[in-house]
Amino acid sequence: MSRYVIGRIGQAVLVLWAAFTVSFGLLQALPGDAILIKFLNPELGLGPEQIADIRTSYGADSPLVVQYVHTAINFLTGNFGYSIHAGVPVGDLIVANLPPTLWLSTLGFLLSLVFAITLAALSALSPFAWLRAFIQSIPALFISTPVFWLGILLIQIFSFQLRLVPIINPGPWQALILPVLTLAVPISAPLAQILMRNIDHVLTEPFVAVARAKGASHRWVLWKHVAKNAVLPTLTIGGILFGELLAGAVVTEAVFGLNGLGGLTQRSVNDQDIAVLQAIVVFSAAAFVVINLTVDLLYPIFDPRLKVRQGVVA
Amino acid sequence: MFNIRRFRKTAGLAVLLGGTLLAGASGWGAAQAAGSDEKPARGGTLVYLEQQSHTNLYPPAGGFYPNGGILNQITDKLTYQNPKTLEIEPWIAESWTVNADATEYTFKIRKGVTFSDGTPLDAAAVAKNYDTFGRGNKDLKLPVSEVINNYDCSEVIDHQTVKFYFKKPSPGFLQGTSVIGSGLVSPKTLALPYEALGDATKIIGSGPFMVANETLGRELTLKVRADYSWGPAKLEHQGRAYLDEIKYIITPEDSVRIGALLAGQADIIRQIQAYDEKQVEDEGYLIYAPSTRGVNNSIVFRPDNPLVADIRVRRALLHATNADEIVSTLFSTNYPKATSIIAKTASGYVDLSSKLSYDIEKAKQLLDKAGWKLGSNGRRQKDGQILELSAYESLPQPQNKETLQLVAQQWEKVGVKLNVLTADSGSAVVNNLDPAKAPVSPAMVGRADPDVIKSQYYPTNRNVLLQKGGNGDKVQSFVDERLNALLDQLASEPDRSKRLAVASEVQNYVVDQAYAIPIFEEPQAFAAAPYVKGVSFEAVGRPSFYNTWLAPRR
Secondary structure (H helix, E strand, O other): OOOHHHHHHHHHHHHHHHHHHHHHHHHHHHOHHHHHHHHHHOOOOOOHHHHHHHHHHOOOOOOOHHHHHHHHHHHOOOOOOOOOOOOEEEHHHHHHHHHHHHHHHHHHHHHHHHHHHHHHHHHHOOOOHHHHHHHHHHHHHHHHHOOOHHHHHHHHHHHOOOOOOOOOOOOOHHHHHHHHHHHHHHHHHEEEEHHHHHHHHOOHHHHHHHHHHHOOOOHHHHHHHHHHHHHHHHHHHHHHHHHHHHHHHHHHHHHHHHHOOHHHHHHHHHHHHHHHHHHHHHHHHHHHHHHHHHHOOHHHOOOOOHHHHHHOOO | OOOOHHHHHHHHHHHHHHHHHHHOOOOOOOOOOOOOOOOOOOOOOEEEEEEOOOOOHHHHHHHHHHHHHHHHHHHOOEEEOOOOOOOOOEEEEEEEEEEOOOOOOEEEEEEOEEEOOOOOHHHHHHHHHHHHHEEEEEEEEEEEOOOOOOOEEEEEEEOOEEEEEEOOOOOHHHHHHHHHHHHOOOOHHHHOHHHHHOHHHOOOOOOOOOEEEEEEEOOOEEEEEEOOOOOOOOOOOOOOOOOOEEEEEEOOOHHHHHHHHHHOOOOEEOOOHHHHHHHHOOOOOOEEEOOOOOEEEEEEEEOOOHHHHHHHHHHHHHOOHHHHHHHHOOOOOOOOOOOOOOOOOOOOOOOOOHHHOEEEEHHHHHHHHOOOEEEEOOOOEOOOOEEEEEEOOOOOEEEOOHHHHHHHHHHHOOEEEEEEEEOOOHHHHHHHHHOOOEEEEEEEOOOOOOOOHHHHOOOOOOOOOOOOOOOOOOOOOOOHHHHHHHHHHHHOOOOHHHHHHHHHHHHHHHHHHHOEEEEOOEEEEEEEEOOOOOEEEOOOOOOEEOOOOEOOOO
C-alpha cells in the first residue's frame, strides 16, 4: 500500500513539473509579453526608452533558461512573483480567487450530481416508454444550453423581474444560488447520460435476471444491484469533469461578476500575465492530481473486486 | 481564445429575446424627475458598477477609466480644471506663477492639508510627487507620466512653496497638474515599488474619500473623510463630501449592469453602449456622456506601409468614409460627428469639416490618379498588387469592431478592401506596431490640453502613425519631420495665442496629409438612477462624487 501511495505521489510531482515546464514554454512562445501589453498600453503613453528601461528592470529580456530556473526556484520557495497587470503579488490573487471558485465548483458539482441522479432515477422508474425517451433526451438539452445565456436568463427572471435574489451586494449564500444553478445544468448532462446508459446496460446483465427470478421487485433490483454498478464509470467522468467546471466557471464568473480562478485565468491569458498563469496551471494540475487520486481510492469502496486486486499490487 | 466582448454582445441579444417574453411581468414604471432646488442630503452609500477591475493605481496610470474613476475620489490635484470653462483654478495650490518662457513654475500650497494617513501635504510632499511623475523611479520601476514634458527638477522653497524647473519650455504643465494622472499621493505610497500599487489600500491620497477595504478584482469600498476641507476653491460645495461611502462592484456583463441599475440594486453604472441608452432613458434613468475632449475617435494610417504611403490613397479613403452614417447607424446623439482631429470642446480646436467631406466620386478619382485601377473582381489593383488593408480592433473603444466593419463596407464601394482583425492583447500589441500588418489602426486619447495632439502623434509618445524612432522596430523609414517639428513647437510654445495657432496648424496638417480620418467625438457613457444628484465629471470624463448626494427614492 505504501509503495502504491509513494508511486502515486511521485507521479503527481512529475505531472506538476511537466505542467510547469510545458506552460512555461508555451507562454514564452506567444507573441508579445505582459510587460509589452501593459506598458505599450496607450493609456500610459510611454516612450520606447522608458519601456526598454522597464523591461530591463523586470529581467524580461534575460535568456529563457535563466528565467526558467529563476521562476522554478521561486515556485519551490512559495514565491509566485507579481502580477504585472494587476500590480499585486500572485499569491494575493490566488488567495482572493481560489475560495470562491472552490465553493462554486464544489456546490455546482454536488447539485449536478443531484440533477443527474434524479434524472437517471426518473428514467429508470418511468412506467412509459415515451416518458423514458423524453427524460433521456433532457441531458442533450442541458448540455447544449449556453451557460452565459442561462446565467443571464436566470438573473433576469429571479433577480431583476421577481427580485428574489439580489445580484449586486448579495449575502454570501445568496451570491451562490444562481451561479451554482447555472454551472450545474451543463455539468449534470454527461453525468446523467452515463448513469442512464449504465443502468440500462447493467439491467441486461445475467445477475439482474437472477435477482428478478428470485422475485425481487424492479425498485429493489435498481437500488440494491444496479445503482452500485452503474455509479463507477460516472465517478471516473466526474473526476474528468472537474476541468469542465473550471472552464464553465469562466463564463459563470463573468456573467455574475464573481471573483474566481476562471475569470482570473481568462484575464491573465489575455494580458499574458505569465506569473499568474504559471501559478494557476500548477494549482489546477495539483487539483486534478488530488481529485483523480481520490477517485482511484474511492473505486474499491464501490467495487470490492478492485479492492482485492489493489491489495495484491501493494 | 474566449472573447469576452463578443460573448457579451451575444448575451445581450439573448436576453433581449428572453426579455420580451418577460416584459409583461415588469411593473416598475418611470421614476420621477426631482426638482433642482432640493437641499443636498448627507449620508448613504453609492453603489457604482464598473465594467472592469482597476489595474495599477500609480497615479500616472489613471488614464485607464476604471483607475481614473477611483483615483479621482481619493486624490486631489494641485490645480482644478473647470470642466465648463477649461480654466485652471486653485485647489491644493492656492496660487502660482510661471516665468515668461514657461520653464519655471512656482506653486503656493494650501495650509492644513493632510493625506489620509495623517502625513501633511506640504511643499516637500508635492516636490516628491512631481520628481517621481516627471522623472520616474527606476529602482521602484515607477514610469514617467506622459503629461509632464521636459521636467528637470524641483526646489522646496519653504513649507508651503515649491518650484519646478524645466529643461525646455513646458507650457502644458499647468494644465498637466490638474489631470487625473497627477493625483497627489503620500510619500509613503511613492516609496513602494510599482508592483505593489495595484492594491488600492496602499494608495494614500488627500481626496474627499479614502479606501476602506478591497476584495481584489471584485469590490472596493471608499469611505468619506470627515475632516476634508480643501476642495477646489471655486466650487460652491466645501467641506466633506455628502456621501458616507462609495461601493465599486465589478460587473463585467453589460446587461447585468443595466438590469441591476433598473432593478434598483445599483445607483450608477459606467459604460453603457449607445444601443442600450434608449432602454435606460425610457425608464426615467439618466445618461451622462461627458466628452473626453481629446483626440477624436479616428482611423489613422501608417504611411510606412507602401500601400498607404501615397497621399492620394489616404485622401481617397478619407473621402470614402461616411462618418455621418457611422454615427447614425451605430451611435447616438451623445457621440457627435468629428469635425477635426480633436473634439469641439478640446482647447485649440478648429473646424475642419469642409476638408472632411464624404465624396465618393472624388475618392474614386483620387484612386484612379494614384494608379489604382478597378480590376474585374471589383478591387483596385496596381502592378498586380491589390489594395487590401488590415486593422486590429481596439477593445476599449466603443463598438470599435462594428465601426471598422462599417468603414470596410464604405471603402468596398470604391474598391478597397479593409480586413478587420481581432486578436488577443499580445498579438494585437505586437502586430499593431508593424506597419506591414496594420497599415490602418483605430486611435483616440482624452486630455483637455493641446499637448494631447503631441501625445498622440509624436514618435516617442503614442506614435500612432508609426514613425521611425518610436516603439515599432518594424518601421522601415517613415518620418514626417514637419509634423514632429510642429508637435515640438506645440509642446514648448509658451505664448498661449501662438500655441493655439500651432494647434490649428497641426490639425490642418494632419487632415491635409490625410494621416487620420476623424469619426466621432468619444464620450464616456454613464447611467444613473434619478435620485442620484450632483454627479459631476472632470474635464475629460472621469466621475467625481465629491458633490454627489442621494435624494429619497420614490
